[in-house]
Amino acid sequence: MKEVNYIEESHDRCADFGLSKEIRHSKKILKGDNLYKKLESKKSFIKLSQPFISKLYDFVKGSNFFTILTDENGCILNVAGDEKILSEAFSLKITPGAYMDEENIGTNAISLALTEKKPIQLSGEAHFISAYHRWTCSAAPIKNSKGQIIGVLNLTGYSDLLHPHTLGMVAAAANAIEKILEVKSSNAKLKNMKIFLDTMLDSIPSGIITSDLQGNIKTLNKYATELFGYDYLEMQKMNVSDLFGDWDKVIKSVKGKESFLDEDVYVNARRNLLQLNLSVHPILDHKQQLKDVVYVFNEVKKVRKLANKIMGRQAIYTFDKIIGTNRTFIETIEFAKKIADSRSTILLMGESGTGKEVFAQSIHNYSDRSKESFVAINCGAIPKNLIESELFGYEEGAFTGAKRSGHPGKFEIADGGTIFLDEIGEMPLDMQTRLLRVIEEGTVSRVGSTKEVVVNVRIIAATNKNLSEEVKKGNFRKDLYYRLNVLPLRLTPLRERKEDIPLLIDYFMGKKSKKLNKKKLEISSDNMKKLLSYNWPGNIRELENFVELILNTEKIPDFTSIDNTKIESTTLLQGAKEERTLEEMEKLHIIKTLKRYQGNITNSAKSLGIGRNTLYRKINKHGIDCSNFERRSTLEQR
Incomplete structure (x- = not known):
């Protein structure tokens, strides 16, 4: 009863369209360029459907059947079948470009499959036009993954060949086309996703490698090949253990669910031994079991540069911020500008408070190293037992309390930039020997390590002492003095300007x-x-x-x-x-500030506009007893 209803409803609509039952072909048929454009736009759909249409035709071959494939609007894209019935179809202009929808050719299996959105079988007088009464048609819509109709598959034969299994065959073929379309769509998405991921990984300035649990390299990005100096195929045949000797330690850490992040390792690149920063991450399967491993290698210089930006290791003063009109002072500034790009060591000499660090920062910012790190260290403010590790860094286990991953020294951090050694005259003699070696060889060795790390650092030293007199007294190495005093710069005291x-x-x-x-x-x-x-x-x-x-x-x-x-x-x-002298006034002002901030050195120094180390020195200089103030914060005492 339901079937009769939708056929009758379709016939009523055809009458409303003003269709005559005596017409013999579709009112709309594409030809020439229009047909060519249509077929080109559906080329992949036609090609993908062809094997399934051929398989369907093979079942009915020789029984006077022909197949039709249409697009979502009923426009015929392909026709194939037995010669006799096909010639009759062609005489009725059932050819590519003809529209088989209800409005253009009346009720038929294809038009009903489009309107009812389901498989339809139609025979004899159920067709609207008389020319189709001799046929039986079975059609099934083809839908995409969103449930939208993208085409119709139809099988037509003579009415006396009507069989319900025919519709089942057509529906099965349409369903098979849908499945292959779904697979193709998924493959296209996967392919696009792979291209996206590959592009994204290749754009990251880090060497990224994945391996199995045996260390066999599975994938890598473009930067990894550039970093290690091997091509893609070479690295795919390698094992991660070929790249760095600590692989066993790393994989053991990952298997033990311990983190291995931001640690420095030495790796075997094609051309030389490199020091890189490594982080390792596990890849887990759906059962949360360790399956593969991701290694992220970064150049230590880049890691240091990022850390310097975060920690503010940048020079802020420039020559245009230095105030003065004194002729000698102006000549000093001009000379400083002239030597700013030199790789030679600069020795700044001047009394305390003449602005040696201001000049050091200005020289750095005026040089070709201005975008690199500026690292300042006060040689007189660091305890003698710590100055070596501060300057040159240390390896894991170098001494009690050393970090597990070791720590870079100031020279490594300043690599590519400038290191400012203030109060160089306070440096211990044994450290002077090591500093001399860094200047001469351009390498540093961490405490507890035998490996030499090449550094490119511009050294600016400063002192308020007469170093030549210190050399005579035996407090300063003569050879280091001459290595530092290559470009001497004396800063004019305020009483002379x-x-x-x-x-x-x-x-x-x-x-x-x-x-x-x-x-x-x-x-x-x-x-x-x-x-x-x-x-x-x-x-x-x-x-x-x-x-x-x-x-x-x-x-x-x-x-x-x-x-x-x-x-x-x-x-x-x-x-x-x-x-009161100015010294006494300074002492009183410091005491007043310390009281205001309840002994908090950080806040007091900030209010006074000086550094913490400077404030500590002034407290010691004036003999200020900090026990009179409230206890400092737990964080500051650490």
Whole structure:
């Protein structure tokens, strides 16, 4: 009953379309270029369906049947069959390009398969037009993975050959085409995914390798071949253990579910021995069992450079931030610019507070190493028993408390850039010997290791001591002195460039007032004359601290007398009338700041605008007892 209903409904629609039962061919038939474009657009669908259509035809060959393949709109794409019935079909223009939909040729199995979206068998007078009454047709829609009809497969014969199994055969063939389309779509997705993953892996500037649990290399990216110097096929035949000797240790760690991340290893590249940074990750199957291993190799230099960016190991000062008009001082700046690109060692000499690190950073930023690391180390602030590991690094197990993966020294971290060795005159004699070797050979060896690591580092040393006198006293190696003193640079003390004092006061007044959120103070001409007559033994650092002091007290000192060692004030601290030197005022200001931050060195140093090590030195210098303040934080005590 249901079947009769949809056939009758289709016939009613045909009448509404104004179709005549006497028409003999479709109202819409593509020809010429239009047909060519249609067939080209469906070329892959026709090609993929052909084997299944041929198989279907083989079952009915010689029984006067022919097959039709249409697109989703009923346009015929392919016709094949027995010669006799095929010639009749051609006489009715059932050829590629003809539309078999309801609107153009009336009710037939193909049109109903499109409208009802299911397999349909139709015979005799169930067809709308009289010319098709002699035939029986079985059609089944072909759908994609989304359930959308993309075509119809039809088998047509004479009415007396009607058999229900015919529809089953057509439906089975259509289903087979759907399955192969699904497989092809999945394969295309997998292929695209592989291309995507390969492209993504090749774009990563790290050597990425996968292997089985025996170390046999399975896949690798392009960067790995460049890193190790082998081609793709060569590396696929290799074992990971051929690349680095610690493979057994690594695989044991991964099997034991221990992490192996961000550790330095030595690997055997084609041309030489490389030090690389390695991280290893397990690949688990659906049962969470270890199946394969991923190795990620990075050049140590790149890892260090990234770490330097994160940790802020960059120079911030440039020559245009250095203030001064003194002729000798300007000549010093010009000479510093001239030698900035030289690979020779620079020795900065000058009293404490003259801005040696400012010059070192400016030289680095003016050089061709400006985009690389700038690493500063104060040789006088590091305990003697730690300076070797700080400068040259250490291997795993080198001493009690050493990190499991070892640690790079400052020279390795500064590779490609600049290392600034401040207070070089404080370096122990045994370390001077090792430093001399680094300068001469360009290699460093970590504590506990026999391997030499090549480093390309520009050395800038600084001292406030007379190194030639230290050499005479036996406190400094003569050969190291001459290796460091290749490009000497003497920084002018503030007492020799007093015309720059007003400029510096104005600069620090603006900088500190913003930082402290204080109003700028005006210094009278009489007081300025007295400041100009002062010798400033602490140089620019003393002047900077003095400006910060008067901003914090919000009072200009009423100077009553001044000589080369002290400044007397009547109104400086809380209006007290007492004689104080700048050193005493500095001590009082430090004590006041420490009290404000409850003894927290980090916050106090930040407020004072100096480094932690500098604050520690000033605390020791002034004999300040920190036990008077509240206990520092647990983190800082560590």
